[in-house]
Amino acid sequence: MTLESPARRTGQAVIADHLKRLDSSPGVYRMLDAQGAVLYVGKARNLKARVSAYARDYGHSPRIARMIRDTASMMFLTTRTETEALLLEQNLIKQLKPRYNVLLRDDKSFPNILVAKAHPFPQIKKHRGAKSEPGDYYGPFASAGAVNRTLTQLQRVFLLRSCTDATFAARTRPCLLHQIKRCSAPCVGRISEDDYADLVADAELFLKGRSTRIQAGLATEMAEAAEAMEYERAAALRDRIKALTAVQSVQAINPKGVAEADVIALAMEGGQACVQVFFIRGNQSWGNRDFYPRTGEGAGPPEVMEAFLAQFYDDKVPPRLILLSQSPDDPDLMAELLSQRAGRKVTLGVPQRGEKAELVENAHRNARESLARRMAESATQARLLDGLAEAFELPGPPRRIEVFDNSHIQGSHPVGGMIVAGPEGFIKSQYRKFNIKGTEIAPGDDFGMMREVLTRRFKRLMAEDPDREGGTWPDLLLIDGGAGQVSAVAGILADLGVEDIPVVGVAKGIDRDQGKEEFHRPGRRPFSLRMNDPVLYFVQRLRDEAHRWAIGTHRARRSKAIGASPLDEIAGVGAARKRALLSHFGSAKAVSRASVAELLAVEGISASMAKKVHDHFHEKG
Structure with missing residues (x-):
């Protein structure tokens, strides 16, 4: 009301x-x-x-x-x-997103490890997103890097496969991972289903923090193998024990008395906040992540902590124990909310002594150090933005810079990329990619590509934020190019009715050497900055980041196109039928030559589907 x-x-x-x-x-x-x-x-x-x-x-x-x-x-x-x-x-x-509220600005999901159980020989892999695939999930991990390190450790110790089911089905000989002792090669029968299941069980015990029990069992097996003069098997077990010992020695914080918890510490200074979250699962540290919530024009620590907890666990299942450096405004109410989300009791604690207090203090120290670094970087960034405004004669330091670049190879798979930077550096959550869709654009037409990218970008801005109150409109556009590109961009913006956003082109100098860049603005003479000017280095970083983003986007699109199959074009042929057809015939070309009767011999291909596949290639031919 x-x-x-x-x-x-x-x-x-x-x-x-x-x-x-x-x-x-x-x-x-x-x-x-x-x-x-x-x-x-x-x-x-x-x-x-x-x-x-x-x-x-x-x-x-x-x-x-x-x-x-x-x-x-x-x-x-x-x-x-x-x-x-x-x-x-x-x-x-x-x-x-009210101005005076605390707001968590990072809403990225956290990766998990999935032991996929839909196959007789379970695959172990990184998983992010909804937990819809059958199997056991372990996490969250703080980053993809933390997951990848753990997966590498699991492969070395437990020799579990990481390949997809399709790759597994197509193997005829062991892959390189088997050669370097990181896979037991179940794909070619080098291990029985029961023995592989034992490895999976041990890996899951490890992920639950029961590595001592695993090591004792391996030592017993090694002794038995040596006594039975099965020296090759004993050597393999010895190598697994060594790998497990190495894993245990390099793991960071491994608390003995805390099996499962999130450790959350808050540091605040000068109206800014940093929250460090450490994930403890199975008595092991699964990494940490720092967050910088907006403090709502100066909220106090209890309010910041309460808002962070409520927003952080909005789409994540909280663990049974959350250790805090600072109590939220109403800890009992927060514990009740988190318990409802988890479907079980969740306890919040602010430990004062012992191992739990040491965990919190470690997280708090990290939060203080991260905040100090960020504040130093912000001060440097503010000086660079002031210098940029002075160099380009802007009305004030830009709060949002958008940098555009295109990428293609002789006109193929063209893409446009946009990166965003502001007072806090690169804003990677705001990066955008544009697959060039215009059929009238000639191959290699950079002007046509830029027209499409900017038209799509600003039409969306005008539709979503016509009053320019959402902070999504740029204060400065940087373009990789000279006078021609800048003039073209100015014309594109004028056609869209956007004529008040400064546009600057960054072009290599006469010798095309880095450090001799020329800057172009509509209707003005080009100019350069001195070689050691920090603003010049700043612009170079912006341009190089845009180039990196555009090239990466182009490579991803090209790789996707290379991996595409004619079978993808047939309605009703999904991933499972595609795998079955390729496994049976060996290639899409062989599928295209098959008769209806031969297609019917493939598992999962009905008479109507066999006819559809045959007709698809017949009509194409």
């Missing part, structure tokens, strides 16, 4: 007016400014009591005082419980 405030009134008077119509129900309130933009979303066990605190004209922090002063209207939603109010509050914060 929305209650409008009297016109031209703001602050305590508006809030006091709303207070007359509130009761003591739990719920969520929104504070809006004169233009209707949401300033703040909050939850309350008792709406009337909570809002009455804002109606007072004393006892507020500078942040809350500013928020109250700007409030022109309020909105309220009642809930049955305070837990529901907390959940609704965090959903609205993520959706509306």
